[in-house]
Amino acid sequence: MIDVSVSLGALKMPSFIATASGTFGYGFEYVGAVDYSKLGAVTAKGIRVEPWPGNSMPRHCEVPGGLINAIGLQGTGVEHFLSITVPWYRMQVPSVPIIANIWGDSVESYARVAAKLGGAVDALEMNVSCPNVKAGGHTFGQDPKILAEVVSAVRKETKLPLLVKLAPNVPSIAPYVKACEDSGADALSLINTIPAMAIDIEKRRPVLANVSGGLSGRCVHPVAVKMVYEAYRVTKLPILAMGGVYNAKDAIELFLAGASAVAVGTSLFTDPGVVSSVYDGVVDYCSRHGFSAVRELTGALN
Amino acid sequence: MTDEKCSVLEHVDVGGGYRRLKVASPAIVKDVQAGQFVHVRVPQLDESSLRRPFSVFDAGDGVLTLLYKEVGRGTKALGLVKAGDEINILGPLGHGFPSKASGTALLVGGGYGVAPLYLLAKMLLKNSSAKVKLFVGGRTAADILALDEFRQLGIEVFPATNDGSLGEKGLVTVPLDKEIAALSASSAPFEIFACGPDPMLKAVSERAISSGAKGWISMDRHMICGVGACYACIQKTVRGNSRCCIEGPVFAAEDLVWE
Numbered sequence: 001m002i003d004v005s006v007s008l009g010a011l012k013m014p015s016f017i018a019t020a021s022g023t024f025g026y027g028f029e030y031v032g033a034v035d036y037s038k039l040g041a042v043t044a045k046g047i048r049v050e051p052w053p054g055n056s057m058p059r060h061c062e063v064p065g066g067l068i069n070a071i072g073l074q075g076t077g078v079e080h081f082l083s084i085t086v087p088w089y090r091m092q093v094p095s096v097p098i099i100a101n102i103w104g105d106s107v108e109s110y111a112r113v114a115a116k117l118g119g120a121v122d123a124l125e126m127n128v129s130c131p132n133v134k135a136g137g138h139t140f141g142q143d144p145k146i147l148a149e150v151v152s153a154v155r156k157e158t159k160l161p162l163l164v165k166l167a168p169n170v171p172s173i174a175p176y177v178k179a180c181e182d183s184g185a186d187a188l189s190l191i192n193t194i195p196a197m198a199i200d201i202e203k204r205r206p207v208l209a210n211v212s213g214g215l216s217g218r219c220v221h222p223v224a225v226k227m228v229y230e231a232y233r234v235t236k237l238p239i240l241a242m243g244g245v246y247n248a249k250d251a252i253e254l255f256l257a258g259a260s261a262v263a264v265g266t267s268l269f270t271d272p273g274v275v276s277s278v279y280d281g282v283v284d285y286c287s288r289h290g291f292s293a294v295r296e297l298t299g300a301l302n
Numbered sequence: 303m304t305d306e307k308c309s310v311l312e313h314v315d316v317g318g319g320y321r322r323l324k325v326a327s328p329a330i331v332k333d334v335q336a337g338q339f340v341h342v343r344v345p346q347l348d349e350s351s352l353r354r355p356f357s358v359f360d361a362g363d364g365v366l367t368l369l370y371k372e373v374g375r376g377t378k379a380l381g382l383v384k385a386g387d388e389i390n391i392l393g394p395l396g397h398g399f400p401s402k403a404s405g406t407a408l409l410v411g412g413g414y415g416v417a418p419l420y421l422l423a424k425m426l427l428k429n430s431s432a433k434v435k436l437f438v439g440g441r442t443a444a445d446i447l448a449l450d451e452f453r454q455l456g457i458e459v460f461p462a463t464n465d466g467s468l469g470e471k472g473l474v475t476v477p478l479d480k481e482i483a484a485l486s487a488s489s490a491p492f493e494i495f496a497c498g499p500d501p502m503l504k505a506v507s508e509r510a511i512s513s514g515a516k517g518w519i520s521m522d523r524h525m526i527c528g529v530g531a532c533y534a535c536i537q538k539t540v541r542g543n544s545r546c547c548i549e550g551p552v553f554a555a556e557d558l559v560w561e
């Protein structure tokens with residue numbers, strides 16, 4: 001028997017596979033199509049304090065090897081999340097931990113949503129790829145100083161395991177990793193989507209109403225492997241790795257690069273069975289290669 | 303909802319760029335409602351291509367039938383599927399049409415929009431004493447689909463084509479307006495059920511609302527997940543940004559907000 005449990009700081013995951021925020025709704029939408037017994041955690045869609053309508057349509061387009069999305073973080077706000085969504089999730093999916101993905105447009109708004117969530121979920125993941133309205137629209141995740149500020153502010157408000165989800169579009173990941181470490185993060189999530197754009201050449205207009213969006217899926221996987229590899233070399237924080245995981249090989253690459261757990265995202269849209277096939281494939285790999293626990297794969301490069 | 307591995311029973315060209323696909327799908331067919339849809343993984347597309355959504359045309363005896371038009375990359379590739387192949391289909395998805403109606407049920411379709419109306423007609427005839435009439439529009443006679451099957455259900459059919467090659471010349475609203483006027487004049491109760499291109503649906507919604515009849519409108523929005531998880535498929539409604547795949551695809555006419 002291979003031990004499939006892993007942990008991200010104090011977050012104990014019964015298995016090494018999670019779902020990526022924004023691709024798995026609030027966790028219960030895929031009941032019937034996904035084998036939840038093989039999931040270690042679900043990450044809910046991003047929430048902030050107030051409801052938010054999201055972007056105009058079209059919000060996505062298919063591109064070779066992936067998907068560009070500009071959903072724009074539509075959500076009903078934290079009150080609704082706490083009173084309706086979380087209880088419903090716990091009823092539908094009693095055995096899988098839920099990570100709330102939080103966002104805001106100011107340091108205070110991140111802190112507020114974290115405070116309101118209290119202990120209602122099992123962990124928090126901060127999406128820092130949002131524009132900081134008070135600082136001219138630069139994202140929180142693109143300035144190590146502001147990143148440290150926002151992570152510290154959230155840390156003060158929560159005792160939950162705290163993950164910080166980093167953007168891949170930075171020249172070097174090290175200063176951001178350090179900022180997270182110094183401000184009390186328990187783990188890192190890597191990677192968020194990559195800024196991207198598509199143009200409809202017949203209409204001579206951007207395809208997305210939002211003009212640009214975030215690239216995910218098959219084509220971003222090698223970027224994820226590199227970011228995880230670089231982050232692992234400079235930190236002891238555990239890494240939840242994601243980006244184009246379609247099969248066990250993709251997941252194992254991320255483990256070897258330094259991940260402690262992996263998440264599936266865009267691949268679920270084509271094949272909800274990816275949870276099972278990745279799980280079975282990783283377990284099989286461990287038996288073939290003489291590993292007795294999936295956690296032994298972390299950083300196990302020769 | 304199940305992601306079912308379905309074996310293809312029959313796949314035929316029905317002319318005009320339309321095809322009919324029949325698959326063995328006992329799990330999905332078991333609890334399908336008219337107006338629901340399925341999300342099809344097209345086997346010939348690579349793993350990072352999204353699924354394609356299609357209405358349920360017919361469902362019974364473990365067999366699911368789709369009626370679709372080739373419009374792009376996915377539907378072209380789907381055309382290569384042969385009897386005996388296996389394809390993954392996720393369904394049944396979304397909220398369909400009510401399965402009962404009072405008075406006369408006016409079914410209005412355009413192009414492949416007639417697809418969900420066939421199972422609907424069967425359900426309405428089975429579950430209620432409603433009289434069912436079909437109004438169907440298209441550019442030309444080749445866009446008017448499955449007329450014989452609708453007629454075999456014993457319902458009256460009113461086609462309209464832009465070029466006059468079949469039925470009335472003009473939009474589907476030409477015969478529809480005559481019927482609404484006749485029903486309204488005799489104060490006979492009726493409900494409208496529609497699926498097709500947006501401009502047609504908008505015109506039909508306006509008619510349902512102005513005549514005080516219930517209108518059930520099936521919307522077509524580009525989708526990613528099909529199960530309510532990604533928020534890509536937004537339809538504006540009186541409740542805000544609704545997800546077409548789960549809060550729809552069938553909406554009450556008075557709930558829709560047109561842009």
Ligand SMILES: Cc1cc2nc3c(=O)[nH]c(=O)nc-3n(C[C@H](O)[C@H](O)[C@H](O)COP(=O)(O)OP(=O)(O)OC[C@H]3O[C@@H](n4cnc5c(N)ncnc54)[C@H](O)[C@@H]3O)c2cc1C
Pocket residue numbers: 062339352353354355356357358369370371372373374375376377378414417418521522523524525551
């Ligand atoms: C609820 C619902 C029911 C539908 N029922 C039917 C049906 O019964 N018969 C039928 O022929 N068609 C139906 N459609 C439309 C069908 O999904 C599209 O024609 C199909 O996805 C086009 O794929 P493509 O790759 O050939 O086109 P492309 O234009 O190459 O597709 C590119 C992308 O856009 C999406 N897309 C393009 N056109 C549409 C569209 N009109 N609606 C939704 N997504 C689109 C595709 O899924 C794909 O992700 C339905 C759509 C919805 C939302």
Ligand SMILES: Cc1cc2nc3c(=O)[nH]c(=O)nc-3n(C[C@H](O)[C@H](O)[C@H](O)COP(=O)(O)O)c2cc1C
Pocket residue numbers: 020021022023045046067069071073101126127165191192193215216217218220242243244245263264265266267532
């Ligand atoms: C439709 C969609 C919505 C997303 N929404 C969020 C979100 O709300 N918060 C967040 O941190 N990441 C969000 N992401 C990013 C994913 O969680 C993930 O980091 C990224 O897609 C890479 O993984 P993948 O290639 O497996 O999808 C979203 C991605 C997609 C495709």
Ligand code: FES
Pocket residue numbers: 524525526527528529530531532533534535545546547548
């Ligand atoms: S397609 Fe994902 S929410 Fe509708």
